[in-house]
Amino acid sequence: MSRNAFSAIKPLQKPYIPLYFGGASGPAVQVGAKHSNVYALWGEPIAVVKERIAEVRAALPSGRSVSFSVSLRPILGATEQQAWEKAHSILVRIQELRGGAKISAPARPQAVGSQRLLDFAAKNEVYDKRLWTPIAAATGSAGNTTALVGTPEQVAEDLVDYYDAGVTTLLIRGFDPLEDAIAYGQQM
Template identity: 75%
Template sequence: MPIELIGMIGTRKLSELDGPTVSITGGSIDPAYVRQFAQAHENAGFDRVLVGYGSTGPDGLTVASFAAAATDRLKFLIAHRPGFVNPTLFARKAATLDHFTSGRIAVHIITGGSDAEQQRDGDWLDHDTRYRRTDEYLEIVKRVWTSDTPFDYEGEFYRVKDAFSDVKPVQQPHIPLYFGGASGAAVPVGAKHSDVYAMWGEPIAAVKERIAEVKAAAPPGRSPKFSVSLRPILGDTEAKAWERARSILSRIKEIRSGTTGNQPVSARPQAVGSHRLLQFAQESEIHDKRLWTPIAAATGAYGNTTALVGTPEQVAESLVDYYDAGVTTILIRGFDPLADAIAYGRDVIPLVRDEVQRREQQAPVFA
């Protein structure tokens, strides 16, 4: 397909509107909700869903395995932090799940932009060193997936002898690798290893600049694709969409001010991607046609927090603008996760697919 549309599933019915530290990647597990959430995305026409990672949250491989058993077509993008499972073992785990899901998984590599998150799992390496480790980790994982013979590897972080796996991925040459990271240390690693380089929802001009930066860092012969993540806020009319957006912002500010009985939360992220979103928020509340930044500012831009506000037609138009900028994967998730996923499938995804298909059919063919 010329464009891939991804959602995101959590393991219980909560969002940022339920608490200052609530994340879709953490919390308790409601199996019935996971089943319903996955099936809703499949019925809505999403290609894939992200299963997030958090240092206090459920195991993503297990969540994806359960959700895959409840669906037929939906694919899964499993977030994974290198460094806590040996690369040889992770390669076999992922290849095993690839078989049991009939080739429906991909892996999203998130090296980690928060020292506190890393330290909960016992990782005390600094930011740039973590990316050097990720480079080695992915070298080994990909060789385990593809090597027909045992191999040795000796690096700064990993040393293996006669590494080999009897089980190879269903998908060839290997399970797709997505990669997130906005820092100078991240770009060369992601450009080297990723099939899809993921970005948060930045203005179009900034996205074009980042695409050019990654392409310039890619080794000869490599040409990764690109993803952007956004939070659409829909309304039957533009006025109703803005009314809903301001209501969401008001609720988030109320929670974070402590007026609901919770303690205020510090908004000082370490991740470079978060710093970029905060800078865009400082520059303007609205970028391009309808990229709205105040929620990023209110939450400290911890994660995917920039919104597209408007009618389904307006939001679809803005999503296609990212496609025109060079993005071929778009992740969309809402602040009312299940209801919004259903609404996106009904009102937005068909419009985006139709317009992208129209563009593809009109594109010139060169002999």
Template identity: 60%
Template sequence: MTIEFIGIAATQETSESGSATPAPGRDGISTQSETGRASGPVVQPAYLRELARAHEESGFDRVLVAHSSASPDGFTVADQILTHTDRLGVLLAHRPGFVSPTVAARKYATLDAFHPGRIALHVITGGDDADQARDGDFSDKPTRYRRTDDFLDVVRKEWNSTEPFDHDGEFYRVRGGFSAVRPAAPVPVYFGGASEDAVRVGGRHADVYAFWGEPLAGIAERIRDVRAAAAPYGRAPRFSVSLRPIPAATEAAAWGRAREILRLTKERAGEAHASFNLNHAGQRGSQRLLRYAAQGEVHDKRLWTEIARTTGAAGNSTALVGSYEQVAESLLDYVALGVTTLLIRGFSPLADARDYRTLIDLVRAGAAGIPQAAGDTAVDAVDPVVRV
């Protein structure tokens, strides 16, 4: 089975945990000193380039350029990453509703024309009403998902139509739509969301459906749900899981680092929420992670939920803790379920991007022995979890 690895891009050196304990490296020697607080301008071109190159050198396939109402412009950031690397791709998050779908489609197609095959679209419908309102959107979540559905219909028409097209949807009307620049190969569409609306829309459109790092039974349940939603459209999406590996040369060293990250996270959780206006209480994905955290600190072999519990499950916040070999083994457990994309990011972004080379090599070697269709049987064999 071929595995895609995705890391995280950032324009400013920072860590939401405030980790003062950098990635130790396999030899136990620290590879980066990190204060844990952002410093300097929000956009630091040299740091972004260094981070992107570190991901490329470590064997990552893409980096995620995330989105929020306060973030720097993602298209500009993506272009900088693509221009200053040779093969690294970008998964560019985009929130429908603020840019016309015809314009957004041409923006992605233009990036693809300059950097063929290296751009992908990550659809972020938006689960935080307050963050939507900061950009002037006061629609509720069901409305946003219907808008996303309509948005993606227009985007694909703009990418694929060789003749002018019309479109009459609930949210978008187009007359004579046409783009002179179209992707030579389809731009992959990644999709996230844990609600029923998300699964319904994502099942129709997603090439890759992304999950946060739940226990194996939860991921198996979610794969079944998305496959069922995609089947009426003749689609067979791939699946991604996002996790925060904390590896070290030994299991004891990894847990020592994890406890230090937790200590600093507890100290600065309130500060981070105030600084970034974080509010994930209404997101179904956050609710699921918090339920798992309430059930226990560690699930399966080494899925650690304390960071999720401490931060209110603010996004990708579950970790895998152990030696390099142990963490790789746990990542391969997800691969055995049919997961083909692993989004892994650390608490010391630059140091961890470099350090993850060991994990990536171990996982790719292990995945080579897993049949491409193994996940179908594995998912069916996992007992469903209690739904929320």
């Protein structure tokens, strides 16, 4: 880590640019608790997110605090059934792009967060009300791969559940960035 680093460009509204940090390993928790302003989590079941928040808070040096962010991929439909149909069509497309059964399962990733998502996907397809995990399994959990599936109102309710668990920043992105951004802006 660089010491005494600075930028000549300063943010307009704050005395600093918040530092986001993520990582699920023990060392990552220690570094993030010590240096970040916002600790970033992937979409995991609510109870697990609460445990992760408690773990990071326990590692905070005296006098420090952090906020928490969670990354999810909402899959919306006008009805819940339409949302699930869309989710399954996204999964099929991913599997087709990966070559279906012709390609062996992706190697187990080294990243602890990715390993956690794969473990969740191996145990259940759906957690809480609509946290969906099969895309994590299909991609080897290469990044933000869990989704909230439902109507805009249902997904918004689930996002509130993350807020109630202690998350203050929600990073949402879709599988079709432009179309999903428009839908999120208009419907959620």
